[in-house]
Amino acid sequence: EVVMTQSPVTLSLSPGERATLSCRASRSVGSNLAWYQQKPGQPPRLVIYGASTRAIDIPPRFSGSGSGTEFTLTISSLQSEDFAVYYCQQYNNWPPLTFGGGTKVEI
C-alpha cells in the first residue's frame, strides 16, 4: 500500500497570502496524483489531477507540481472561499487507492 503523508496538518494564513501544501508518497506514484478540496458539510471537490492539471472550473490561482514521491499544491493568493481541507490521493498503485490525512487551510 502506498502511504500518503501531508504537511502541515494546519496552515493558518490570511486572504491574499500564498498557500503551499505538501504531499509525500511512500514510493513513486509517477504523476498519478490528485488533490481535492473539502468544505464543511460538503463532499470533496476535485481540484488537480495528473499532479498538475486543473479540473474543470478550478481557477488558475490553484496549481500543482511534482512527480514521483513529492508533490505540492499552491494557491497563489488565498480567497475566502479557499479556506477548506485539502487531500491528496494517489492512483498509480492500486488497490488500494489511498489518501493523505489532509491539510486544513484556515484563517
Added chain:
Amino acid sequence: QAQLVESGGGVVQPGRSLRLSCAVSGFTFSHFAMHWVRQAPGKGLEWVGGISFDGTRNYYADGVKGRFTISRDDSKGSVWLQMDSLRPEDTAIYYCARGQTRWDTWGQGTLVTVSP
C-alpha cells in the same frame, strides 16, 4: 449536469446489514467506473471500493473485503453498496464518486451509524 444521489443510510446494530444506493443522472453511466469513499466523523477520506464501467471487475479495501459488495445496473442508473457484518468502525458518511481512479463528481453522501 452529472449528478449522484446516495440513499439508504441510517442507524444499524453491529453485525447487521445495510444496502446503500447511488442514483446517477446527467451522463452516460455505462461509460464510467464508480467508487465508494467514506469519511468517519471528523476524520479523513478512506477509499472503500469500486466497480468497473462494465461491471466485470470489483475492487475493495482490505478492511471491507468479504463484507461489502458493490454492484451496478446500467438500466436503472444505479450502483449499490451492500454492507454485511457491520462494525462500529464502519460508521461514516459514504460517498459515491464517478471515475476510474480519481473522481470528478461526488454525491452528497449518506450517513451510516453502527451502534448497539
